[in-house]
Amino acid sequence: xTIAAPALEMRGIRKAFPGVVALDGVDLTLHAGExxxxxGENGAGKSTxxxxxxxxxxxxxxxxxxxxxxxxxxxxxxxxARGIRVIYQELNLxxxxxxxxxxxxxxxxxxxxxxxxxxxxxLHERAAQLLADLGMTIDPRVRVDRLGLAQRQMVEIxxxxxxxxxxxxxxxxxVMDEPTSALTRREVEQLFALIARLAARGVAIVYxxxxxxxxxxxxxxxxxxxxxxxxxxxxxGEVTVAELVRLMANRDLSDHFPKVRAPLGAELLRLEHVSxxxxxxxxxxxLHAGExLGIAGLLGAGRTELARVIAGADRCDNGRVVVxxxxxRFRGPxxxxxxxxxxxxxxxxxxxxxxxxxxxxxxxxxxxxxxARAGFLAxxxxxxxxxxxxxxxxxxxxxxxxxxxxxxGNQQKVVLGKWLAGDVRVFVFDEPTRGIDVGSKxxxxxxxxxxxxxxxxxxxxxxxxxxxxxxxxxIVVMHRGRIQAQLDAAEATEERVLSAALGLAxxxxxxxxxxxDR
Amino acid sequence: MxxxxxxxxxxGLVVLCAILWILTPYFLTVSNLLNVAEQTSIxxxxxxxxxxxxxxxxxxxxxxxxxxxxxxxxxLALRGDQPLAVxxxxxxxxxxxxxxxxxxxxxxGDLPPFxxxxxxxxxxxxxxLLVTEGRPISGFAPSFRVLATGRVGFVPxxxxxxxxxxxxxxxxxxxxxxxxxxxxxxxxxxxxxxSGVAVRFHKAMIYAVSGLMSAIAAVILTARLNSAQPIAGMxxxxxxxxxxxxxxxxxxxxxxxxxxxxxxxxxxxxLRNGLNLLGVSSFLQQIVIGGxxxxxxxxxxxxxxxxx
Numbered sequence: 001x002t003i004a005a006p007a008l009e010m011r012g013i014r015k016a017f018p019g020v021v022a023l024d025g026v027d028l029t030l031h032a033g034e035x036x037x038x039x040g041e042n043g044a045g046k047s048t049x050x051x052x053x054x055x056x057x058x059x060x061x062x063x064x065x066x067x068x069x070x071x072x073x074x075x076x077x078x079x080x081a082r083g084i085r086v087i088y089q090e091l092n093l094x095x096x097x098x099x100x101x102x103x104x105x106x107x108x109x110x111x112x113x114x115x116x117x118x119x120x121x122x123l124h125e126r127a128a129q130l131l132a133d134l135g136m137t138i139d140p141r142v143r144v145d146r147l148g149l150a151q152r153q154m155v156e157i158x159x160x161x162x163x164x165x166x167x168x169x170x171x172x173x174x175v176m177d178e179p180t181s182a183l184t185r186r187e188v189e190q191l192f193a194l195i196a197r198l199a200a201r202g203v204a205i206v207y208x209x210x211x212x213x214x215x216x217x218x219x220x221x222x223x224x225x226x227x228x229x230x231x232x233x234x235x236x237g238e239v240t241v242a243e244l245v246r247l248m249a250n251r252d253l254s255d256h257f258p259k260v261r262a263p264l265g266a267e268l269l270r271l272e273h274v275s276x277x278x279x280x281x282x283x284x285x286x287l288h289a290g291e292x293l294g295i296a297g298l299l300g301a302g303r304t305e306l307a308r309v310i311a312g313a314d315r316c317d318n319g320r321v322v323v324x325x326x327x328x329r330f331r332g333p334x335x336x337x338x339x340x341x342x343x344x345x346x347x348x349x350x351x352x353x354x355x356x357x358x359x360x361x362x363x364x365x366x367x368x369x370x371x372a373r374a375g376f377l378a379x380x381x382x383x384x385x386x387x388x389x390x391x392x393x394x395x396x397x398x399x400x401x402x403x404x405x406x407x408x409g410n411q412q413k414v415v416l417g418k419w420l421a422g423d424v425r426v427f428v429f430d431e432p433t434r435g436i437d438v439g440s441k442x443x444x445x446x447x448x449x450x451x452x453x454x455x456x457x458x459x460x461x462x463x464x465x466x467x468x469x470x471x472x473x474x475i476v477v478m479h480r481g482r483i484q485a486q487l488d489a490a491e492a493t494e495e496r497v498l499s500a501a502l503g504l505a506x507x508x509x510x511x512x513x514x515x516x517d518r
Numbered sequence: 519m520x521x522x523x524x525x526x527x528x529x530g531l532v533v534l535c536a537i538l539w540i541l542t543p544y545f546l547t548v549s550n551l552l553n554v555a556e557q558t559s560i561x562x563x564x565x566x567x568x569x570x571x572x573x574x575x576x577x578x579x580x581x582x583x584x585x586x587x588x589x590x591x592x593x594l595a596l597r598g599d600q601p602l603a604v605x606x607x608x609x610x611x612x613x614x615x616x617x618x619x620x621x622x623x624x625x626x627g628d629l630p631p632f633x634x635x636x637x638x639x640x641x642x643x644x645x646x647l648l649v650t651e652g653r654p655i656s657g658f659a660p661s662f663r664v665l666a667t668g669r670v671g672f673v674p675x676x677x678x679x680x681x682x683x684x685x686x687x688x689x690x691x692x693x694x695x696x697x698x699x700x701x702x703x704x705x706x707x708x709x710x711x712x713s714g715v716a717v718r719f720h721k722a723m724i725y726a727v728s729g730l731m732s733a734i735a736a737v738i739l740t741a742r743l744n745s746a747q748p749i750a751g752m753x754x755x756x757x758x759x760x761x762x763x764x765x766x767x768x769x770x771x772x773x774x775x776x777x778x779x780x781x782x783x784x785x786x787x788x789l790r791n792g793l794n795l796l797g798v799s800s801f802l803q804q805i806v807i808g809g810x811x812x813x814x815x816x817x818x819x820x821x822x823x824x825x826x
Binding site for chain 2: 311313332333334336337338343345350351352353354355356357361364365366368369371372375376377378418
């Protein structure tokens, strides 16, 4: 039996950054038409490997073969010309331009006699053809900022598959980095169907994810990285979830959700009929010491808005917020923090961290006034504050490293560390484990147990149902800015939470939409 | 990483001095170097405020006009036979108030700093022209002029003032909560706000610092010229931005040092002085200085890219 040369082969790839070897002799083989899952904890080297493939980084050693022939990828343009396309987690679209303009941004069709004048008709025709070809129902003329997240992702995929310029090859290798992290179930199904069509055409797809169900659902083969090394490449028919998790973490994670119930104490926080125009309507809830209150809901249900109101980042128009028995009126996050409320924001890069500052200075940021003497703030005191927290959270970095250089899981721990350093009793976690590897997830869960055991209360927003069901004492389900259902852990099931999130249960149908129609 | 970059600007300064020394031996005499330091002092002090503002991801175009306005207030106060201390206090207060207006419009008003300070640049200039009816105020007592002409040992007073300002500002930037918040706001304003930092207050203070620096520069300039001129300080904002940027501070905010800014100001001062010594026409000087700014930022960017 003869086997065709793999579409792409990476052999012995090595890449070191100052102080850390990110990749230490990694092999990766991609065949045309396969969906290849790439697994590994954050910091295992997945992103670095893909950045070498896309030409963003230069490798220190190793070789890359395309169709069996050795090539050097000189840079991003070179990678594009060789048919390698990467879709990063953060989308790279110009929101003010149309879908069609984004798709063909590097190669806008021009009117024949006038170089530089865009031929709009040809542009829209080509874009429409490409979108239809990919089975996407998106109007090529619509501005990208009018599109939902899933549709933007579709545009990004179309852009990746469109010829970047006349010279470049058709897409042969498509890398997708956690493409479903912000998608709803139906959108995920659309994406998977698209991936299947692309694979059927012979595109080799590298799919990076932390979700095990996706791995088995769409993958043919899987490669697991750990600490910059490849620990396994297997056919997915030949491995189990437990095996993969063990390979990634090198430890058994028999219990994903090590929930420990803490005794409930006094009421820490109460919301009474809280409303905020366009976001929240008549929200009432309470949180007790030792309790994890899960907040479920679809994207746009008002969960993040709720978190921001609790944390003083946004104001409420109506209703009362009661903290530890006394009504409060927050003028800003500082007031909420003074009352012992800390927010772990949804988007840690945009809202949680100052990337250029060190680990210690990020952790110390909310505590400047407490640490300083007459306005003078010694670095040593920041470091002294941060060091035990770094140890407790097992942050893999020294206090003096800029957080920019840390992996996602470690960055998230730094944001958590900001609140552990202070006198916080109400933790508001907005998607605490998004984009984080399995090992770090479990660490965050056990941290939640420690916090509730100490008498803290946690409001946890999550889009992952198993996590909500696994870690919450009670679950509040939101739908279009309202509370649709409140469920005890004992009575909550995936079906019940989901149907409430979809607005199917417990709603009085006449009142549910008021205030949200545009 | 910052060290490598700061080192780069220092090397640039040393190389520049070496070239000038070869071309004109007079350059490296003590009297000329003191002269350079004295001439650089005003831009260097204005650039301190600019560095604070740019570190916080802002910009202050009004510094030159504030120099003129604070100088004119100083001149009028001295002419009105106010005691020296009162006149100086009035001048400094003028700078702080102008800066606070900028800061409040930027922070509380939530307006882009470029627009706000473009407006106050015109307003402060107009105010300076209005109160003087466009005429310079000249002839001050020697007790005031000593602020520019005096020497401590052999070191000119403006150089001492610059050293004191840099030392104080450096301590403020690196050893105080205020300084930490300057970097944090420039690095990620929303994350800083969500950490409970009073972002608006500190932003207003940052522009007030810039106004104060302009006023200090105005005092030295007025003493040196023995005249307060409503058209003083033209283009100072561009010199200060240039010194800051040559010194390696990122216009995106959050990254940079005052030491870099000082070196940046010195590079500009040395260049002007050297070109004068060489008899280069002032027209050509503008071209050379513009080129140096662009090349310095280009080298800086390339250094940053190589670090990837």
